[in-house]
Amino acid sequence: MAILETIKDPLDVRRLDAADLPRLAAEVRDLLVSSVARTGGHLGPNLGVVELTIALHRVFDSPRDRILFDTGHQAYVHKMLTGRAGEFGTLRQEGGLSGYPSQAESDHDVIENSHASTALSYADGLAKALTLRGETDRTVVAVIGDGALTGGMAWEALNNIAGRKDLPLIVVVNDNGRSYSPTIGGLAYHLSSLRMTQGYEHALEFVKNNLGRVPLVGPPIYDTLHGMKKGLKDILTPQAMFEDLGLKYVGPIDGHDEAAVEAALRRARAFRGPVIVHVLTRKGYGYSPAENHDEDCFHSPQPFDPLTGEERPKPHSWTNVFGEEMVKLGAERSDVVAITAAMLHPTGLAAFAEAYPDRVYDVGIAEQHAMTSAAGLALGGLRPVVAVYATFLNRAFDQLLMDVALHRLPVTVVLDRAGVTGDDGASHNGMWDMSILQVVPGLSLAAPRDGMRLRELLAEAVAIEDGPSVVRFPKGAVPTEIEAVGRLGEMDVLRAGDGDVLLVAVGPMAEACLEAATLLDAQGISATVVDPRWVKPLDQALVLAASAHKLVAVVEDNGRVGGVGDAVARLLRDADVDVPVRTFGIPQRFLDHAKRAKILGTSGLNGQDLARKITEAVARRSPVLESHPARQVQTTD
Ligand SMILES: Cc1ncc(C[n+]2csc(CCOP(=O)(O)OP(=O)(O)O)c2C)c(N)n1
Numbered sequence: 001m002a003i004l005e006t007i008k009d010p011l012d013v014r015r016l017d018a019a020d021l022p023r024l025a026a027e028v029r030d031l032l033v034s035s036v037a038r039t040g041g042h043l044g045p046n047l048g049v050v051e052l053t054i055a056l057h058r059v060f061d062s063p064r065d066r067i068l069f070d071t072g073h074q075a076y077v078h079k080m081l082t083g084r085a086g087e088f089g090t091l092r093q094e095g096g097l098s099g100y101p102s103q104a105e106s107d108h109d110v111i112e113n114s115h116a117s118t119a120l121s122y123a124d125g126l127a128k129a130l131t132l133r134g135e136t137d138r139t140v141v142a143v144i145g146d147g148a149l150t151g152g153m154a155w156e157a158l159n160n161i162a163g164r165k166d167l168p169l170i171v172v173v174n175d176n177g178r179s180y181s182p183t184i185g186g187l188a189y190h191l192s193s194l195r196m197t198q199g200y201e202h203a204l205e206f207v208k209n210n211l212g213r214v215p216l217v218g219p220p221i222y223d224t225l226h227g228m229k230k231g232l233k234d235i236l237t238p239q240a241m242f243e244d245l246g247l248k249y250v251g252p253i254d255g256h257d258e259a260a261v262e263a264a265l266r267r268a269r270a271f272r273g274p275v276i277v278h279v280l281t282r283k284g285y286g287y288s289p290a291e292n293h294d295e296d297c298f299h300s301p302q303p304f305d306p307l308t309g310e311e312r313p314k315p316h317s318w319t320n321v322f323g324e325e326m327v328k329l330g331a332e333r334s335d336v337v338a339i340t341a342a343m344l345h346p347t348g349l350a351a352f353a354e355a356y357p358d359r360v361y362d363v364g365i366a367e368q369h370a371m372t373s374a375a376g377l378a379l380g381g382l383r384p385v386v387a388v389y390a391t392f393l394n395r396a397f398d399q400l401l402m403d404v405a406l407h408r409l410p411v412t413v414v415l416d417r418a419g420v421t422g423d424d425g426a427s428h429n430g431m432w433d434m435s436i437l438q439v440v441p442g443l444s445l446a447a448p449r450d451g452m453r454l455r456e457l458l459a460e461a462v463a464i465e466d467g468p469s470v471v472r473f474p475k476g477a478v479p480t481e482i483e484a485v486g487r488l489g490e491m492d493v494l495r496a497g498d499g500d501v502l503l504v505a506v507g508p509m510a511e512a513c514l515e516a517a518t519l520l521d522a523q524g525i526s527a528t529v530v531d532p533r534w535v536k537p538l539d540q541a542l543v544l545a546a547s548a549h550k551l552v553a554v555v556e557d558n559g560r561v562g563g564v565g566d567a568v569a570r571l572l573r574d575a576d577v578d579v580p581v582r583t584f585g586i587p588q589r590f591l592d593h594a595k596r597a598k599i600l601g602t603s604g605l606n607g608q609d610l611a612r613k614i615t616e617a618v619a620r621r622s623p624v625l626e627s628h629p630a631r632q633v634q635t636t637d
């Protein structure tokens, strides 16, 4: 029987003989590769923390001790060791295991937020609470990657943690030298100089294992080397960086040597105060296609062939179109520069970086800093484009509002993964941006409906010189292009009707709106479909168009509260246009993981549902339509 099948609880991990642990680690890796090959998911980060997670569960008594995973994308092994290995095949599938820790799944899961760099703050608060409640025999352990450690919040937390010598708190720095790409910056440089001393760890290991058996030669050589190592380490390494902060430092430890990690964690726990345990791991460890994958060590592959590591071909995506257009813009304007928060490849900026290596800045996982640094670049006469996932914009809202917009600076923010992303669950849906951006004075916001419009709107955005601009688009393949049949002010008319319903289609919702319009037509309801292109500020032409219709329906892939629908209703109210407005968007709640299309469907954002709801709204207002012969053709649910 496989050892993993016997693990129903961390207690079972603690009961295992040390000699069985390599087999357990191998079984975990096997399940990781075979499952993620089918479901997609965060493979590289999890392959790297197998021994570390086994050691954590052998040393600490979860859930009495609290183990927190920063970002949470590396918690798959933790899931397996806390009784969920049997369900692992359901990972990221609707109704199955979440790709992140989930309180609903297990008492062993504490934090669900997969926005990076938060775990140390949670840990600080949890440890303070334990201390105040007199439960100091319990320990809080926060596992944070070298990438997440580049985020400002992590340093705010460390500053607080270091000020409290009594906190039963261990920070495990899982240092694999990479975020997606190699981690950048001064901190990464410090950590890598620590990693260099690993050469000495390996030398020690060799001596211990080989010469140690020769009674008279082994031990003295070992001791000499050990002494030499200590001396060199003191000179070479910036463990002082943590120690100067007042934090005890243990490491660096070979993170794939389970016994060494266990020993370090036990030492750290015995200290009963804040301790940093610095563990060196390799992203993708044990699966060569991941280990040797230059771009991101299989950070989060789509389904792939487990034998070869070959991923399925990816369709041409919104990200690709943005990347191509940036290269073009870079050629046209030498002042255009790009900023990424540790996501050069995922945001499509890699080609720009290749073409103009000195015009792209990776700032680490530091969206707040990215935004204000962009403000500085703009003040310095450059034309910055900040590319982030829509959900991570939330981090940088104040910076966008005060540091960029208040100063009327020409910074363009490009939001990939806007709308529903689905598989990554509640924290990753980009459903907040069009609400929070509505309140920023002087900001222009564009939502392209297809690749062609993305190209046009990005160029228009970069041409805006007197304030910030934002272009947002969803995850995945670019849809078939939809040509306009006319123009109303700045808006594209996608279908001309004769006065019943004005459908305002925001960005990629155009396709569903056109489908709805066709279904409505079959029921004797004529719909005009417009794409406003710019959803902030809204075009005054919309007021004229709305007043020529009996009902306005706004359809957006953003939370319903405070989005474009509300903005259109306000625009019409302010213009004393009394036409009723119906708004269709993502329900304003945290959505469980499922496929994007499924979530859009259950949110009613498809042609069928839109047509049905609009028909009902129209019928309530014009009973005469009820008797129209075409109304006998019902839409299905
Ligand atoms: C605020 C925020 N920005 C960006 C991301 C996207 N992201 C997810 S994992 C990751 C890299 C994490 O690197 P690290 O913490 O070193 O973990 P590793 O994957 O190397 O184990 C990034 C940038 C995020 N989750 N949160």
Ligand SMILES: CC(=O)[C@@H](O)[C@H](O)COP(=O)(O)O
Binding pocket: 071, 073, 114, 299, 300, 346, 417, 421, 424, 475
């Ligand atoms: C953990 C995290 O934030 C990212 O790794 C994210 O899960 C990637 O999402 P995509 O797969 O959409 O690039």
Ligand SMILES: [Mg+2]
Binding pocket: 145, 146, 147, 148, 174, 175, 176, 177, 178, 179
């Ligand atoms: Mg890392």
